[in-house]
Amino acid sequence: MKSLSLPIATLAAALVLAGCDRDETPQPRQAAEPIEAVAVSEAPAESAAAFIARANAEIDELDLEQGAASWVSVTYINEDTAMLASKANARVGELMGRLIEESSAYDGAEMDTETARMMTMLRRADYMPKHMSVPSDPARLLETAEIQSRIAGMYGAGKYCPDGPKSCRTLQQLSEVLASSRDYDAQLEAWQGWRTVSPAMRADYRRFAELTREGAQELGYGDMGEMWRSGYDMSPVEFEGEVERLWGQVEPLYEALHCYVRNQLSKKYGADLVAPEGPIPAHLLGNMWSQQWGEIYDLVEPYPGVTNLDVTAALRGKDYDAVDMTRTAEGFFTSLAMPALPESFWERSMLTRPRDREVVCHASAWNMNPAQNDVRIKECIVPTQEEFETVHHELGHVYYYLAYNHLPNLFRKGAHDGFHEGIGDTLNLSMTPGYYARIGLIPAQPESEESVINQQMRLALDKIAFLPFAKLVDQWRWGVFSGKISPDQYNAAWWELRTRYQGIVPPVERSEKDFDPGAKYHVPNNTPYNRYFLAHILQFQFHKALCEAAGHEGPLYSCSIYDSREAGEKLWAMMGYGSSQPWQDTLEASIGTREMDASAVIDYFAPLMGWLEQKNAGKTCGW
Numbered sequence: 001m002k003s004l005s006l007p008i009a010t011l012a013a014a015l016v017l018a019g020c021d022r023d024e025t026p027q028p029r030q031a032a033e034p035i036e037a038v039a040v041s042e043a044p045a046e047s048a049a050a051f052i053a054r055a056n057a058e059i060d061e062l063d064l065e066q067g068a069a070s071w072v073s074v075t076y077i078n079e080d081t082a083m084l085a086s087k088a089n090a091r092v093g094e095l096m097g098r099l100i101e102e103s104s105a106y107d108g109a110e111m112d113t114e115t116a117r118m119m120t121m122l123r124r125a126d127y128m129p130k131h132m133s134v135p136s137d138p139a140r141l142l143e144t145a146e147i148q149s150r151i152a153g154m155y156g157a158g159k160y161c162p163d164g165p166k167s168c169r170t171l172q173q174l175s176e177v178l179a180s181s182r183d184y185d186a187q188l189e190a191w192q193g194w195r196t197v198s199p200a201m202r203a204d205y206r207r208f209a210e211l212t213r214e215g216a217q218e219l220g221y222g223d224m225g226e227m228w229r230s231g232y233d234m235s236p237v238e239f240e241g242e243v244e245r246l247w248g249q250v251e252p253l254y255e256a257l258h259c260y261v262r263n264q265l266s267k268k269y270g271a272d273l274v275a276p277e278g279p280i281p282a283h284l285l286g287n288m289w290s291q292q293w294g295e296i297y298d299l300v301e302p303y304p305g306v307t308n309l310d311v312t313a314a315l316r317g318k319d320y321d322a323v324d325m326t327r328t329a330e331g332f333f334t335s336l337a338m339p340a341l342p343e344s345f346w347e348r349s350m351l352t353r354p355r356d357r358e359v360v361c362h363a364s365a366w367n368m369n370p371a372q373n374d375v376r377i378k379e380c381i382v383p384t385q386e387e388f389e390t391v392h393h394e395l396g397h398v399y400y401y402l403a404y405n406h407l408p409n410l411f412r413k414g415a416h417d418g419f420h421e422g423i424g425d426t427l428n429l430s431m432t433p434g435y436y437a438r439i440g441l442i443p444a445q446p447e448s449e450e451s452v453i454n455q456q457m458r459l460a461l462d463k464i465a466f467l468p469f470a471k472l473v474d475q476w477r478w479g480v481f482s483g484k485i486s487p488d489q490y491n492a493a494w495w496e497l498r499t500r501y502q503g504i505v506p507p508v509e510r511s512e513k514d515f516d517p518g519a520k521y522h523v524p525n526n527t528p529y530n531r532y533f534l535a536h537i538l539q540f541q542f543h544k545a546l547c548e549a550a551g552h553e554g555p556l557y558s559c560s561i562y563d564s565r566e567a568g569e570k571l572w573a574m575m576g577y578g579s580s581q582p583w584q585d586t587l588e589a590s591i592g593t594r595e596m597d598a599s600a601v602i603d604y605f606a607p608l609m610g611w612l613e614q615k616n617a618g619k620t621c622g623w
């Protein structure tokens with residue numbers, strides 16, 4: 001999802017912000033000197049509503065320029081586009097700093113609910129460049145932005161080069177080894193190799209934590225983690241409690257899955273390499289971060305040989321190209337009575353990797369010009385099930401944009417960021433064998449108990465295996481940003497969490513010379529991660545509610561909301577609120593509850609859980 005800005009506040013931003021002479025107190029807005037025409041200490045010249053209207057207009061205008069500059073900087077990577085993007089980003093940073101400063105003049109003032117809500121939105125991490133809390137001191141502001149930009153660059157350019165430049169391998173190539181090789185040592189080398197890119201980030205990250213803490217304190221937060229946790233219409237402490245509560249609901253299912261997978265790996269690699277009790281070596285789960293395990297399905301398939309839904313084979317067999325796949329995904333949304341994608345989407349999106357230039361292939365969705373519904377995706381689509389699901393994920397963002405683009409800028413966000421991440425994934429849950437047969441991709445096949453368990457296992461390897469990882473990435477950052485995790489414990493604390501929640505261990509000894517968190521995209525790029533945890537819970541909750549709306553009868557896993565106007569209308573209504581009210585109100589208005597709830601996850605996977613319990617009987621689970 002497109003955030004307000006990429007990195008790099010340049011000197012321009014630093015110079016402009018130099019106009020605000022703030023002292024070191026935690027609430028600088030109260031201490032700001034009224035240097036400019038905006039009289040912060042006196043009654044402001046314009047009403048709160050007029051200020052917010054102007055803020056929306058100013059952000060809108062700059063978003064256009066920043067969006068365009070950002071788009072070309074990732075679809076035509078070169079020095080020129082990087083410079084243009086960084087200039088535009090700096091202007092956004094400057095604008096947000098100024099607007100937040102100006103908004104403080106209305107602290108405690110009477111205003112209507114809508115205006116007050118937009119005042120709150122203005123200070124949320126969603127509107128900060130790169131979700132960063134930067135200090136206002138010009139030199140420090142610049143330093144923060146430069147660090148973020150530098151470590152993101154290290155990640156982006158990262159390669160493992162064991163024997164000189166000709167031996168270099170990219171993340172994609174190393175990931176391919178983990179996905180397809182079953183050779184313990186080859187996988188180990190790939191796993192270790194990628195982690196050679198991140199130790200260089202370590203000192204920078206330490207400084208980054210200090211600087212953003214300073215910035216957060218100026219905004220009235222304890223640290224950047226607290227700023228992130230403040231975006232959920234509840235206190236940061238309550239939010240932490242919510243995450244724990246939801247994790248508690250799904251933990252038994254994760255542990256059962258872990259237990260069975262560990263046993264299969266132990267059979268494959270031998271008990272000396274994978275002990276049948278204890279944590280699993282992190283490099284054997286088919287994924288660079290052990291976050292989704294779908295690639296080792298062949299090792300854990302419950303009923304080998306029982307017909308399984310092979311979407312990749314079907315896409316290849318029918319010669320689906322990137323446009324076909326995107327059109328098919330669009331077709332799902334239009335079957336829910338949502339509008340067709342605008343023509344400009346097809347003209348301006350990047351659906352394949354260009355042959356003649358460098359691009360960022362990491363899939364993303366862009367709301368370029370809301371007034372004209374200029375929405376796009378950027379993805380390097382190849383015909384695999386994973387990419388096909390990713391297209392739906394990205395179109396989930398795009399349809400969210402289309403649903404709320406009528407709102408003012410400060411309401412054009414998800415109800416919370418987990419909602420935004422969960423929409424496309426909700427549709428993925430409806431991509432059942434019955435659905436594929438209906439769209440003619442795979443012939444109809446009789447359902448058997450075996451095929452259901454196979455299907456559930458495949459899904460659980462991605463959706464359930466992901467949950468503890470999705471939870472702990474930010475738990476680690478919260479600790480780092482607040483200082484509870486000290487710099488000499490960065491890597492140890494990371495692995496402590498990885499072992500505690502995921503039940504995995506590093507396959508080779510790690511030390512504080514390493515910086516393994518930095519080998520995950522979202523850390524150097526400073527993208528909050530809890531949204532993915534919430535999205536993975538919410539998508540099942542949404543699925544269940546929408547299936548009820550669609551009049552589905554039978555087990556939850558067999559439901560597809562494809563072609564249900566009733567389900568589509570609920571989803572469209574939910575998205576249409578944007579962030580204009582607390583997410584609890586939006587959830588209640590659309591699906592009739594004010595609480596996030598993981599019981600639909602348990603409900604959905606009931607057949608698999610029953611099967612796992614049988615398989616795990618007599619074994620010691622946990623680690």
Ligand SMILES: [Zn+2]
Binds near residue numbers: 001397420421
């Ligand atoms: Zn997303």
